[in-house]
Amino acid sequence: xxxxxxxxLLALFLISYSAAASARVSVSNKNxxxxxxxxxxxxxxxxxxxxxxxxxSNKVKGDPARLAVIAIGVxxxxxxxxxxxxxxxxxxxxxxxxxxSLAALRDCRSVFGSAVEQIRNSLKQMRNLTGAGEELAFQVxxxxxxxxxxxxxxxxxTDGFEEVADGPMKHDICNRxxxxxxxxxxxxxLVNNFVAKVIIIS
Numbered sequence: 603x604x605x606x607x608x609x610x611l612l613a614l615f616l617i618s619y620s621a622a623a624s625a626r627v628s629v630s631n632k633n634x635x636x637x638x639x640x641x642x643x644x645x646x647x648x649x650x651x652x653x654x655x656x657x658x659s660n661k662v663k664g665d666p667a668r669l670a671v672i673a674i675g676v677x678x679x680x681x682x683x684x685x686x687x688x689x690x691x692x693x694x695x696x697x698x699x700x701x702x703s704l705a706a707l708r709d710c711r712s713v714f715g716s717a718v719e720q721i722r723n724s725l726k727q728m729r730n731l732t733g734a735g736e737e738l739a740f741q742v743x744x745x746x747x748x749x750x751x752x753x754x755x756x757x758x759x760t761d762g763f764e765e766v767a768d769g770p771m772k773h774d775i776c777n778r779x780x781x782x783x784x785x786x787x788x789x790x791x792l793v794n795n796f797v798a799k800v801i802i803i804s
Contacts, residue, residue, distance in 0.1 A: 604679075604790070617719055627759035634660065634664050635656050635659045636758070637659075637662065637669075638651075638652060638655050638656050638659055638669065639652050639656075639668065641669055641792060642655065642788070642792075644791055644792075644795050645788040645792065646788070646791065647784045647785075647787065647796055650784055650785065650788065651673075651788040651791075651792075653715065654673075654676050654785060654788070655669065655672060655673060655676065657761070658672045664698070666799040667728070667731070668791045669792055669795075669796070670728060670789070670792045671725070671728045671729060672726045673788060673793075674724050674725045674745075674749070674789045675725055676726050676785060677749075677752075677782075677785050677786045677788075678722060678787050680719055680782045681717050681721055681752070681756070681782055684714050684756075684778055684782045685711065685715055685717075685718050685779065688707065688711040688714055688775070690709060691707060691771065692707045692708065697772075702765055703771065703772075705762060706762035706763045706766050709758075709761075710760075710762060710763075710775065710779070713755040713756070713758045713759050713781060714755065714756065714759060716752075716755045717751075717752040717753075717755035717756050720748040720749070720752035720755065721748070721752045721786070723744070723748045724744075724748040724749050724752070727744055727745050728745055728793075742793075742796075742797055745791055745793055746790070746794065748761045749786065749789060749793055749798075750790060752786055755782040756779060756782055756786055757783055759775070759779045760775075760776050760779050760780075763775065
């Protein structure tokens with residue numbers, strides 16, 4: 603979890619979350635795609651962010667909390683697909699006499715399994731935010747911690763391939779991993795943006 607100082611700071615800023623939530627409902631829904639575009643500008647990969655989220659504009663409705671939930675959901679789907687893909691690649695690799703590739707694949711599959719669970723926890727928590735003040739601060743801090751850990755897990759996947767000889771499998775896995783990590787990075791940024799929006803409203 604985050605430090606006590608970070609937690610207490612969140613509690614201070616989120617003490618009036620109930621009022622902030624009501625304020626967010628009044629946000630105009632007429633230009634939700636533009637709201638998503640503006641929100642995505644705060645991420646490291648704004649174009650990817652917008653492309654992956656603009657189709658959900660009717661569900662976002664100008665609400666940073668809903669946008670964060672949907673972004674985490676998109677990240678969750680991508681991480682699950684990557685985990686399944688790695689499992690499918692790992693089966694035939696078990697019979698190949700290439701210990702470096704096999705070890706890298708196993709490690710990658712393991713860290714993506716961990717990332718999936720971290721993102722799953724984040725999604726569940728964001729869908730069930732309750733209360734205000736310290737209670738809400740604790741929940742949001744958990745989401746930030748889990749998403750950050752998931753991003754670290756995903757980044758770690760490619761580390762094991764540094765000693766593996768270049769080839770189609772290595773390039774494919776590394777390229778897929780980069781795309782997934784970018785989506786997760788964007789989701790984390792939008793969670794942080796949600797916290798910032800609540801702070802501003804508060």
